[in-house]
Amino acid sequence: MAFPTAFFNSRILRQYGILIVLSSVPVSYLVGVALIIKKLSRHGSLSLIGLLLFLAPISLLLQAVLWFLLVVLVNFPRLPATTALIRYWYLPRKKAKQLWLRLKIGPQRKNIHSPFESPGRQIRLLVINHGQRSEQIMCSLITVDLSDRSLKYGALSYTWGSSNSMNYITLNNSHFPVTPNLYGALKYMRQDDTDRLVWVDALCIDQSNNDERGIQVSLMRDIYHNAAETTIWLGCETPASNLAMRYLLMANSVSNPESWFADRLRSNFDSEKQEWKAVLGLFRRDYWKRVWIIQETAVSSKLTILCGEHTISWKLAVAAQHAWINFRANAVSKPFRVAIESIEDMKVGDGTPLSLALVPRNPGPMALSMNRNKFENCEPSYLTELLRDNWTALATDPRDKIYSLLGLATDCGTPVALKVNYSISKFETYLTTMDYLLCHHHNLDLISYSGIHILPAPSYLFRVPSWIPTFYWSWEAPTTAASSQYIYKSTSVPFAASATHKAIASFRKNLQGFDSFLGIKRANLHARGCRVDRISKKLYHANHFTTLSPELSRLRKRLNIATDWLPYQLFTAGVTREGEDRDLVDIIRTVYYYFVHDGKEETELQSEEEQREINRKTNNLWRTLVFNRTLDGDQAPDSWSSVFSVLINGPSSLPPRDTVITAPPDHFTSTSTALSDPNSTSNPPHNLEESKSDREARAAEFIQPFLQTVHNLRISGRALFLTEKNNLCIANGTTKAGDYVCVILGCAMPMVMQEIVVL
DSSP, rough: OOGGGGGHHHHHHHHHHHHHHHHHHHHHHHHHHHHHHHOSSSSSOOOOHHHHHHHHHHHHHHHHHHHHHHHHHHHHHSSSSHHHHHHHHHHHHHHHGGGGHHHHHHHOOOSSSSSOSSSEEEEEEEOOOOTTTTTOOEEEEEEETTTOOOOOOOOEOOOOOOOSSOEEEEEEEEEEEEEEHHHHHHHHHSSSSSSSEEEEEHHHOTTHHHHHHHHHHHTTTHHHHHHHHHEEEEEEEHHHHHHHHHHTTTTTTTTTTHHHHHHHHHHHHHTTTTHHHHHHHHTSGGGBBBSHHHHHHHOOOOEEEEEEEEEHHHHHHHHHOOOOOOOOOTOOOOHHHHHHHHHHTOTSSSSSOOOOOOSSSOOOOHHHHHHHHHHHHHOOOOHHHHHHHSSSBBBSSSTTTHHHTTTTTTTGTTTSSSOTTTOOHHHHHHHHHHHHHHHHOOOGGGGGGSSSSSOSOOGGGGGGOOOOOTTTTTTGHHHHHHHHHHHOOSSSOOTTTTTOOOOOOOEEEEEHHHHHHHHOOOOEEEEEEEEEEEEEEEEEEEEEEEEEOHHHHHHHHHHTOOTTTSEEEETTTEEETTTTTHHHHHHHHHHHHHHTTTOOOSSSSSOOOHHHHHHHHHHHHHHHTTBOOTSSSSSSSTTHHHHHHHHHHHHGOOOOTOOOOOTTTTOOOOHHHHHTTTTTTTHHHHHHHHHHHHHHHHHHHHHHHHHHHHHHHHHHHHHEETTSOEEHHHHHTTTOTTTTEETTOSSOOOEEEEEOOOO
């Protein structure tokens, strides 16, 4: 049998030699059986060829099963066979396609990466031999001391890209496989007349040596910081990228590029739509989604952006995106908003929540410049904040979601701090990180991220406990990137459930008998806290659409709640949400009557004391519905009380045009006041000058910021619950009646916990 070249790697032969031998057994075994049957046949009626044709499919099937098992074990070398097969079954198809990668690449020459004499401070640099772009790429590796300040070299910041098909370069006189994206970067970075010295992680680090990977990754902060220039490779050129780069280069000679771009947007927006569409497409390339670029761009002394043969400065790209974001945020008229969303190609199902009219769809250079400014100003950055603010960035290896940020974390620079270690599993990496935060900071804030995602299989199949944050799974990040991140942003008003109390907790590994058979590792978190309430019932939950509980559905029918004034098809920034807004407003109004008025429609004037209680409940309701947050991560303004009044009572409670709303927290216009007296202050004479259709259209626009925030929580799988103490709470949709609302010491956010009876 012909085996892929990767099997001649001595480690794989030692580990899977028996299985490789067994894969050839079915053929020889079935041939022997056929010969025996032929010999035992008395009348010769059984043909040897017929027997072989009959047994051949069975032999091929057995070989296919053995090969499948071999591929899985090669890709999961540290797992028992049963667990490896289960994990393979639950992997998404995109990941499953990569299972043959290690078989396709084959072995690398051992003499390409010579061992370091001083691993702690030595690095390899890539020498790109000069040559024409059409010639074979010739490179070599040299070993240098990172502490040598006279050393002049560059660094490459890029994304590895797809590895389904590999290109080959000549490295140290040997053929070496590289991804097509890296091949394009080397081709365009090569100079015609002089050699170029550059650091490239895929080539300068022995990727097959986990110990070396850990040491070299720990040095990456210094590698990029000491580089004379860091080249950002966005990928090969396309007609759209050429248009974008040429347009950006037009502002290369001006003193204030941001003002120049802003002036062009105001004066030439209609004629330059294609240019801006190309620029935004450049900022949506895969490079900007990777987690490693956060550190690489933050610590580099000089950044240059390369796309094909065009080069622009970092400052130019940041200025262009900043000008665009300001332009789209200040676009008031509907035609401008429709044009903006058309340029940004917002489509249903592309992973972007439809309600985000004012949130940038892609990070681009502007988001990265914040970390860059923080590093230049020597401002402290803490690991918990870095993980919180960058959990949507993608990484091929989930462990890199932590390792890539250690260089920026000022609280991880002590000798006892976290170490990069690729020899341990993801489970051990997460557990070590949590243990570090607990021991050195007495902090458990990271557990508040658990349950953000709904895993495609039980968490134990991914070898993580339920309290370990699941935002490390990269395939879910596009869906939840904008829908939940604003809740946890460091710029928001922080939660303080446990006040200043430090965590009192410990971790205890628990390996049960059946878990041992499957290779599953568990860990129990023992933490001190207190129960503050208990979930009583779910008021509504969100799947694809928001759905009321059966009790509230009956209330909605009984009160005949229907928001007729809101258009069924409402355009928000050029995107149609068919019926979503009207249905959501009906649901919110139903919850309002259930919670505030005990399931009764308000018809009579209340006493002063009753009105204060109504205002208190109403304020609690609308703040809970939006998690007391705006899309910017700031605390929900008091003026949203007036917005909620319009949502409940309709256009009749709409403030006059150009009114600056500064409502106190307890301000709310009751239904009876709004509907019983047409001459009340809630219906100013100025409103009477508007037609009914204009007033309804203005009311629909007026409630949009509030509805957008509620939409985000729906997209992220949040649901509204009522507790036994008649409090409202927003929690993960998997929460059930009987679960406890707890405050854990050292955790700023309240947690919902399920009581488990251990037999």
